[in-house]
Amino acid sequence: MRRPPRRARQPRDGAGAAKGRGVSTVAPAVAVVRAPRSTSFWAIAGRRFLRHRLAVAGLVALAVVGGLAVFAPLLAPHGPTTIDPAQFQAPPSGTHPLGTDSVGRDVLSRLLYAGRVSLTVGLLAVAIYVVLGTVIGALAGYHGGAVDTVLSRLTDVVLSFPPLIIILFAVSIFGRPSLANIIIVLGALGWPVVGRLVRGQFLALRGLEFVQAARATGGSDARVVAHHLLPNAMAPVLVAATFGTANAILTEASLSFLGLGVQPPTPSWGNMLTDAQSLTVLERMPWLWVPPGIMILIAVLAINFVGDGLRDALDPSLRL
């Protein structure tokens, strides 16, 4: 949370300054005093990030959640879809530390495997829309004019649909909901935020001297975009992608909770809570719905903390 106080720009040396980071503010003077440390943009950002206690805590929590998901096959006491015919909705016990669900599957094992689903959806969907948004935003921002007008209106159109409603609409129309469908729909509809950011960055950077210099020395469009514009536009995109991952995980969980996302027997944190819509399950069997809810909360909270830390570290003047 601790934002470095804004200071007047100080002259810098080293790689960061040479690249012409006109947009970012300078690290507090402390970083300069301890002499031999790197003053590149990413080194400064890294140090700023590490001072953000919540962000570091988030990163650690995220590593734990990710580790549990990756090593699920080693950690899970049972298979995620293995049915124990003697145990339906059994409370926690020695063999089933978090009890069993309505079909007799081990809740702990499903919880670990579900992490793989949720994190995969979050990462893949965001990867898709970061690429889409970057291409669309770059086209609009670099060309300007009619291209910009058309793409900006398209962005407005997509942003006019409330997220969950348009996603439900699309998922229900494209046949049976499945993991792949959800990733595609989330990816296809999530790009406007990134598109706007990249467009704005391109518009701002386009007029700066180092870009004009690159052009004047004979740099082609492709070279200017790839070497000068994109690298400088990526910091806010990284922040947006981080918050976007948290949102994608929440959306997938909501869809799956409603029965319109990941379908059982494949476990997802969201669909593990579906049964709790029944008041009997809600009241009598908290082991069925509390653990997956907590896992979603931890994962999303951790990612949001990391995103907040990244935002403060990369560009304190940026607001999302």
Added chain:
Amino acid sequence: MARYLVRRLLITVPVLLGVTAMSYLIISLTPGDPVQALIDPSMSAADVQIKRHALGLDQPIYVRYVKWLGEMAHGNLGYSFSSGAPVAGRITERIEPTLTLTFSALVLSYLVAVPAGVLAATRRYTWIDYGATLLAFLGISLPTFFLGLIGIYVFALRLRWLPTGGTTTLGGGGFLDGVSHLILPAAVLAAAGAGALTRYVRSSMLEVLGQEFVRTARAKGLGEGVVLRRHALRNALLPVVTLAGLQVPALLAGAVITEQIFEWPGMGRLTIEAINQRDYPVLMGITLAAAVLVIVGNLLADVTYSLVDPRIRYD
């Protein structure tokens, strides 16, 4: 000012057209032929062709789109697959509960977020600030359905203070009964927005507190309370109030979940019903209605912002 308003209104026209075109495109990608649902097996292939022609389905998609747009301009949103009732009617009867719910949630989120954000900003880097920040992040990160289930578990099932769902008690009624049914869903729906708003109020307040007119006010000897109320708060809250219009998409999305959990008979619940019955005309009507609400919200936000802050000029 008038010029800005006209320009801003004109921009919404292509966006509205785009919204209808995109909805129509998605709906026309629906697998399966709508005629199949209407014919009976005894009809011959030629009869099916006649039927297709009568319904205009043999025409190219853009012709059908323009025709459909014309119908919509007359208030005809089509007919529900499941009940045959006009879609427009089904949506209008469900829109009121949703507006009640979302508006209450919006008011509630401001009632929580403004004091929390101001306290966090004025007591920066104290435990109050950290506490408010942590709560704000919890609000943003808690899935609506999980918070809803916790709310029902604690306040309805364990403490028995509030009902588990619905809008009225059977055979009961009255204003207080209605309010008791509204509290839990509105609070659950408000949580995410309150979290985001708290963060926004805090940073808006910090920005204003760092400005020179605040220093001037302090320098001329005004008490801290007066400085906060008269000088800082007013300026910090202006942009925050105009944000209300931008909450519409999140509120509507949240309403789908909240209404489902609390059996609230609004548009969100209608969405789920329409999906489960594959009732595409209704689904399309809801999507359009929601998009129009979002566009109106954006418009309100921009217009109020330009009204309260004369420095804003989009040229």
